[in-house]
Amino acid sequence: MVRAGLTTDRVVAAAADLADSIGFGKVTISALARGFGVKDASLYSHVKNLQDLRTRVALLAAGEFIDRIEAAVAGRAGRDALIAFADAYRSFALECPGRYEATRMRVDPAVVAAAPAYHRTVETTSSMLRAYGLTEPDLTDAVRLLRSTFHGFTALEADGGFGAPRAVQTSWERAVEALHFLLANWPSATGGTGRGE
Template identity: 85%
Template sequence: MVRAGLTTERVVAAAADLADSAGFDKVTISALARGFGVKDASLYSHVKNLGDLRTRVALLAAEEFIDRIEAAVAGRAGKDALIAFADAYRTFALEHPGRYAATRYHVDPAIVAEAPAYHRTLRTTSAMLRAYGLTDPDLTDAVRLLRSTFHGFTDLEAEGGFEAARPVQTSWERAVEGLHFLLSNWASATGAKA
């Protein structure tokens, strides 16, 4: 018997919403069941276990994340694309903290290999960076730099880690401007041949 109109999609969406409101680490089968007003066992026909549920939330979050970024960078290149990418990243992370945390959940590599969102993320990020003339291995290093910078900044911001009087938005804009400068001068900065 299907209770409370449950479907796998509804269960995963509710788990993502719970992650945003309570924290990704608070997403449990019991918490979801309470939210739906059903017994835990009612959810097991929709998800195998907690790991499966969290993986499904991670996949949903990865798709929503890249949807936001792709929409922002569409038709842009160079600095304009970098700013749009960075702003979309930051906005998603701050508006959806639980979903954002889910994007960092370790998903089985076999599942990642079959998940379109992860491939789209790599393609979109690489395309943006190729506009700066980057190729591997510099491309990989630049992807890691962007991810580290964006994650570190948004994580600190979300935790209230910026207490100086200077507006956080100004610091964000300066950080992105600094990344643009570095990416524009990557070959000379690293000694790579242009």
């Protein structure tokens, strides 16, 4: 018999919270069931298996991630949008480590294609970069640069990897300013230099 009050949404939200506490890779059906005080079998009425659970957490996290970024960049463009985007990215990664890890999970392309959160992420990121005058293939290169920089910095920060006495916040702000300068002076793949706001 299914435990009263359990729903798929509650199970997935609890799994996301658990991921933030112990790490996304350590979330299991058994650990989640213990948190609800039920047998593992009770959860299989709401998720098919561990892979299904993790995929659902990834979708939830992707939606929460882009919600935060969209709210931050709304009404902004150029440098202001980049700073807001970067700060929202960093705060989510540091405050919600398990959810952030889930956003990096490889999800079935068919699931991605049907998930609004992924489309919103692409559109929001592309819109911000188009304000710098970037088009393909430069747009893809710029997205990869931003993602690599933001992820690398926040991963090192979360692991306590910055030991120098200089304030981490100052280094973050300088890094984002450097990205703005680079985006505004982007060397076009077809020759010349891009110019943005």
